[in-house]
Amino acid sequence: MxxxxxxxxxxxxxxxxxxxxxxxxxxxxxxxxxxxxxxxxxxxxxxxxxxxxxxxxxxxxxxxxxxxxxxxxxxxxxxxxxxxxxxxxxxxxxxxxxxxxxxxxxxxxxxxxxxxxxxxxxxxxxxxxQLGPEPLSESFNIDDFYPKIQLKKAPIKSVIMDGHIVVGVGNIYASEALFQSGIHPKRTANNISKKRLVNLVSAIKEILALAIEQGGTTLKDFVNSSGNPGYFQQKLNVYGRANKPCLVCDTPIKQIVIAQRSTFYCPHCQR
DNA sequence: CGAGCAACCTGCATGC
DNA sequence: TGCATGCAGGTTGCTC
Structure with missing residues (x-):
């Protein structure tokens, strides 16, 4: 989990x-x-x-x-x-x-x-x-992120999941953050404008912060429960929604594999 | 050096 | 019902 x-x-x-x-x-x-x-x-x-x-x-x-x-x-x-x-x-x-x-x-x-x-x-x-910056801290910011990204020609999804660049972005929230910022997960990292990367940094922070906030509601059950906070009933826009309509534009969500991990995106909203 | 991928495990859903 | 297959939220460390 x-x-x-x-x-x-x-x-x-x-x-x-x-x-x-x-x-x-x-x-x-x-x-x-x-x-x-x-x-x-x-x-x-x-x-x-x-x-x-x-x-x-x-x-x-x-x-x-x-x-x-x-x-x-x-x-x-x-x-x-x-x-x-x-x-x-x-x-x-x-x-x-x-x-x-x-x-x-x-x-x-x-x-x-x-x-x-x-x-x-x-x-x-x-x-x-060897760990990179915490995503919710000041140390994860566009001024440090942008120059690092220019050295990377891997797909942007792999890069944001690389713990040397930023920690804590797992497979679910990687897809979600890229959807929110309108970036195609396979796009080469050093081929994305700074403006769009600003949005990506914000999206990562917002999505993780929201998920933590919602996780807080499960804490009362921590004693003698499974202890498993699950997915917080968080609304996932793309993850796990292959072939279902995009919640923004109705285009069917695509599922592909990047670096051996399932990846979901909207081919219309993400470029 | 970076990029790709095998490996570590069990459980579960699916299909024949 | 049984069995084979594929897939799952992570990450290191190996190869090329």
């Missing part, structure tokens, strides 16, 4: 339950994720306090005195808050249990996610260090 808005929604859902809490026990039922679960999560994390839950790109960062737990939800990962006495369901691979018996439980059927440990500072960690 996780695109950036889902990860941020997860962060907001778990933070009030675990910030300031002391870990009492960690249970790893399945250590084979995208990478093996770091052993420090079993050996070092117990007895430490979680000071803060942060997000960088689609990574959740749980800070302690001795380092940071880096969690990525991959394609199918989710976290929920439950009680340590509840029985784990299928594919619930990891429990972080706290001294007040709260349990943060990780479920991930496809196991593309990760639980990694970083001795502080986490900003130096291999996976974190």
């Amino acid at each position: 996780p695109e950036l808005p889902e990860v941020e929604t997860t962060r907001r859902g778990i933070a009030p339950h675990i910030e300031g809490q002391q870990v009492s026990q960690v249970i790893v039922r399945q250590e084979k994720l995208r990478w093996p679960v770091s052993p420090e999560i079993s050996t070092l994390l117990p007895n430490l306090h979680i000071h803060q839950v942060r997000r960088r790109a689609k990574y959740l960062l749980l800070d302690t005195d001795k380092g940071t737990l880096i969690i990525h939800l991959g394609m199918s990962g989710s976290l929920r808050i439950t009680d340590a006495s509840t029985e784990p369901e299928k594919h619930e691979h990891i429990d972080i249990i706290f001294t007040n018996n709260t349990c943060m439980r990780y479920k991930d059927p496809r196991r593309f996610g990760s639980f990694l440990w970083s001795s502080s500072p986490v900003e130096k960690h291999k996976l974190i260090q």
